[in-house]
Amino acid sequence: MLSDHAVSILIFAGIDVIMALSFFLPASAGQLSAGQGGFMALGAYTAAYLTVNHQMPFPLALAAGGLVGGLVGLAVGFPALRLRGLYLVLVTFGFGEMVRVLFLNLPAFGGPAGFAGIPPATTIWHVLGLLVVLAYFFTRLAGSRMGRAFAALRDDEAAAEAMGVNSTYVKLTAFAAGGVIAGLGGALYAHYTLFIDPEAFGVGRSLFVMLYAVFGGLASFWGAVAGATILSILPELLRWVKDWREILYGLLVLAMMLVRPQGLLDAALLARLSPRRERAAAHG
Amino acid sequence: MLAQQLVNGLMLGGAYALVAIGYTLIFGVLNLLHLAHGEVFMVGAYVGLALALAGFSPWVTLGGAMLAAAVLGVVIERVAFRPVRDRGSHVTPLMTTIAVGLILQHAVVKMFGAEPVAFPAPFASAAFALGPLTLSSVQLLILATSLALMGALELFLRATPLGMTIRATAENPTVAGLLGVNVSLAIVATFAIASALAGAAGVLLAWNFTGLSPFFGVKVGLKGLAIMLLGGLGNVTGAMVGGLVVGVVEVLSVAYLASSYRDAFAFAVMIVILLVRPTGLLGARLQTG
Amino acid sequence: MSGPLLTVEGLSRSFGSLVVLAGLDLTVEAGGIHAIIGPNGAGKTTFFNLVTGALDAGSGRIRFDGVDIAHLPPYRRTAMGMCRTFQNIRLFGSMTVLENVLLGLHCRTRGGLLAPLLETPFRRSPGEAAARSRAVEVLEMVGLAARADQAAVELPYGEQRRLEIARALASGPRLLLLDEPSAGMNPQETLELETLIEHVNQLGVTILLIEHKMSLVMKLSRIVTVLNFGQKIAEGPPERVQRDPRVIEAYLG
Numbered sequence: 147m148l149s150d151h152a153v154s155i156l157i158f159a160g161i162d163v164i165m166a167l168s169f170f171l172p173a174s175a176g177q178l179s180a181g182q183g184g185f186m187a188l189g190a191y192t193a194a195y196l197t198v199n200h201q202m203p204f205p206l207a208l209a210a211g212g213l214v215g216g217l218v219g220l221a222v223g224f225p226a227l228r229l230r231g232l233y234l235v236l237v238t239f240g241f242g243e244m245v246r247v248l249f250l251n252l253p254a255f256g257g258p259a260g261f262a263g264i265p266p267a268t269t270i271w272h273v274l275g276l277l278v279v280l281a282y283f284f285t286r287l288a289g290s291r292m293g294r295a296f297a298a299l300r301d302d303e304a305a306a307e308a309m310g311v312n313s314t315y316v317k318l319t320a321f322a323a324g325g326v327i328a329g330l331g332g333a334l335y336a337h338y339t340l341f342i343d344p345e346a347f348g349v350g351r352s353l354f355v356m357l358y359a360v361f362g363g364l365a366s367f368w369g370a371v372a373g374a375t376i377l378s379i380l381p382e383l384l385r386w387v388k389d390w391r392e393i394l395y396g397l398l399v400l401a402m403m404l405v406r407p408q409g410l411l412d413a414a415l416l417a418r419l420s421p422r423r424e425r426a427a428a429h430g
Numbered sequence: 431m432l433a434q435q436l437v438n439g440l441m442l443g444g445a446y447a448l449v450a451i452g453y454t455l456i457f458g459v460l461n462l463l464h465l466a467h468g469e470v471f472m473v474g475a476y477v478g479l480a481l482a483l484a485g486f487s488p489w490v491t492l493g494g495a496m497l498a499a500a501v502l503g504v505v506i507e508r509v510a511f512r513p514v515r516d517r518g519s520h521v522t523p524l525m526t527t528i529a530v531g532l533i534l535q536h537a538v539v540k541m542f543g544a545e546p547v548a549f550p551a552p553f554a555s556a557a558f559a560l561g562p563l564t565l566s567s568v569q570l571l572i573l574a575t576s577l578a579l580m581g582a583l584e585l586f587l588r589a590t591p592l593g594m595t596i597r598a599t600a601e602n603p604t605v606a607g608l609l610g611v612n613v614s615l616a617i618v619a620t621f622a623i624a625s626a627l628a629g630a631a632g633v634l635l636a637w638n639f640t641g642l643s644p645f646f647g648v649k650v651g652l653k654g655l656a657i658m659l660l661g662g663l664g665n666v667t668g669a670m671v672g673g674l675v676v677g678v679v680e681v682l683s684v685a686y687l688a689s690s691y692r693d694a695f696a697f698a699v700m701i702v703i704l705l706v707r708p709t710g711l712l713g714a715r716l717q718t719g
Numbered sequence: 720m721s722g723p724l725l726t727v728e729g730l731s732r733s734f735g736s737l738v739v740l741a742g743l744d745l746t747v748e749a750g751g752i753h754a755i756i757g758p759n760g761a762g763k764t765t766f767f768n769l770v771t772g773a774l775d776a777g778s779g780r781i782r783f784d785g786v787d788i789a790h791l792p793p794y795r796r797t798a799m800g801m802c803r804t805f806q807n808i809r810l811f812g813s814m815t816v817l818e819n820v821l822l823g824l825h826c827r828t829r830g831g832l833l834a835p836l837l838e839t840p841f842r843r844s845p846g847e848a849a850a851r852s853r854a855v856e857v858l859e860m861v862g863l864a865a866r867a868d869q870a871a872v873e874l875p876y877g878e879q880r881r882l883e884i885a886r887a888l889a890s891g892p893r894l895l896l897l898d899e900p901s902a903g904m905n906p907q908e909t910l911e912l913e914t915l916i917e918h919v920n921q922l923g924v925t926i927l928l929i930e931h932k933m934s935l936v937m938k939l940s941r942i943v944t945v946l947n948f949g950q951k952i953a954e955g956p957p958e959r960v961q962r963d964p965r966v967i968e969a970y971l972g
Contacts, residue, residue, distance in 0.1 A: 283835055283836055286836065286838055289835075289843075289847075290834055290835045290838075290847065291821075291825060291828055291829075291830040291834065291846070292831060294821055294825070297811060297813050297814060297818075298814070298822050298825075301812050301814070302809050302811060304773055304809070305805065305809040305810075305811065307794055308771055308793055308797065308802070308805075309822055309823050309826075309886060309887070310793075310794045310802070310823070310825045311822070311826075312792070314792075319831070
């Protein structure tokens, strides 16, 4: 049996993977979001509020967290339609900050003091279960109609539109789905830590979620999985360096991004790992 | 009362503007976001702290912080930007600079500790009454320094060969290169200047708040980003005006609303601006990332 | 097989002070091959961009099969039965040859984001299976079936152009707009292209062709429109247009 400490590391790593996937989904349609922490906060606060104040069963609260994340994702998706690249990064960044400030100023959610007394509900099986569903979904998505529409938008938006892709619909779908996944991640997080405050979902969170996915590589969802797993377990492996830990962590991330700017699992590496798509992915 | 708040806001805004100018210069020239810029600002403040504690004069403190920040900026360009500029996706430099920011934060934690530390005042402050206003000499120093630095920058960009090189590169790096502009020099100079201004802002804000912490750079860095957007990406004058506006509104919102809304303003305005007028307050050229 | 399929009236578009199209009237009859020629900068590609919706219409009317489409988004126009290729090839770089064609089938298939969850690892959804067999058919038509699993961008230039045609054909167009399909092709490839265009036309697809190679235009098209400075300066059967003094002047001057 695993020790409690090991289980807790796995649960946090699993939630990080879920969050990285929530970034990856819109990113696979070319929509880079630096505000996933905001969606996570919405999911976490929604679900926690429902279980604490309305004694809602955990699975329902979890679904509600995902739903709120998705609805807000849809709302954020609209402005995103007009923005590209770094502009979109900046606006979603601002969105994440707005969510943080919102919860700081809502007394019903504890404000700056945070929201405590959340019942313990999240187990490793919830996290693993969601990950299995997501892995299955993403595996199938790549060879599906919507998955191709995502890839087409990322590759060349104008050409995709000319070929009959409704880019508005596809982008909103991608943003909303990313919001659902992040909302679920937040709900799981809240019912494991049992205490949440706005700072847990600030810019730092959003940037790290982005870092996980980019570090792993954006060519496939496996990149987000690998990146989040490695980077969230790495601090545990670096315990022996004591207070040099963060510095070493930063140096390792920097070195890795310099050596493999396309991420750990770039298209060429994926091609070698997967015989079926061997020549398809050989370029950047 | 209102006039007093306006002066306080301008003082804060001047320092914000210096940070935002750095972002906007780097974005204008390289079309890149420098997410460790807030940490350059913070390191500048700590260098200033070390100099001040060693007994140097306020001017040496300020100059030393600017110099150290400039060197740091050039090193960051070498280490985190140049190697990934033409490889990788356009988020790769975001990641390398996040890593650099993390390293800088915790390097400062190792040297100075994680707790906020007091920053000595530049000199025994005297208060002046100017009609209904009360100004301290430190406030005047901060305001005058940030305005002087902004003026010097405008002059430099408009009237010196290197300044024109930077502007040409910001306009179009490829064409500038073809026309014989030394693009590499322009990039290095941009980083040096942007970082020096951030270092100066670090000392000025440390004087203002009379303290600093290793995580001081995160908030101010974010604000600088928002101000850059407000002023229009790549628009130096826009960043100056935007900085002053955000400083004033922030002080007013603390005075008349709840202080917890302080940080929201810059971002709320930023989102509205991006939706309504993506070229920024002053209508800069629009660069698509 | 006659009557107008595409009618354009008074179509104008300018970029800033530069007028690219100035009050163009043009009718494409159903069933034929219609060529648009003209010197560089005559407004040919802008015309394509306006018809397919890549650019907002300036002023003027665009009717497709009797319906005013001037303000429809591009995907709606594609769904109505028109599709284009690009002068500078724009295949999807991260996709295989087959996937590029499957993307062309986007507006002819169903299936939302959650469809993949309803499939099993061993059985694709009926829609996806049908789409794949249709995509293979189209690839066979253009002679690229053997390349299906290669990265699209790795194909030789001429094959990339044929793949663009295949991708457009997959969307089931009644009107196919080809923007300089023979650009960069050697004589052999051009010959194969000619056969392909004729074949597609015989299947009932009306073809609107921007082309610089006059031999191709002469052989394929029944009617030629000549543009210069955003205006129509001549129109008619290729032999007549070729002798038109204004056309000769436009090309030499």
